Amino acid sequence: MITPRIDSRAASGLWPQKPRIAAVLASAVAALALTGCAGWEYRENVCSSGEYPVLAVGSTGSACVSDKEEPSAGYARYPEGKVPQEVGDKWDVYWQTHTLDEDGKTVDVP
Template structure:
């Protein structure tokens, strides 16, 4: 009987450890740039972005990101890339001036 109780206790502790691991790793996942049914858009000529509905064109003053350079998660490679760049009215990538404090 004691062996059965020890086995249950060990299994219970193992399951609790797995549960804690799953919850803490889920909290550390990167946030999506936009929610479901939306896509990210870039402000033309300046810093800034927004999310547009999948069934709509970008709002005035915004454009779609160039293909292959679309940020998907906050602070991913392309999100960081576009923090110092934008596109001009012709769709050409431009560097943004550095901010002075």
């Protein structure tokens, strides 16, 4: 008597397709690695959530202060509409060469 063989593999012949699937996946991974995730740009915020940036009076220094606090002595809030939000944005670059004097006027850095 011949005993039927129990085979967990489907009779549709999916096993020969495994090398093709592996080749497609390997190609996709290689393409992603070679493009270096082109088009994705990381932007870093100047301050963390719950903080705002302040400018050191008389210099280009800056700091971050809790939303619940006022700036400490020697620091001032940035003028309205000229607050840097991200590292390297328009206002972050601007304040590298400008500052506020003791009267709150914008001046060039000496």
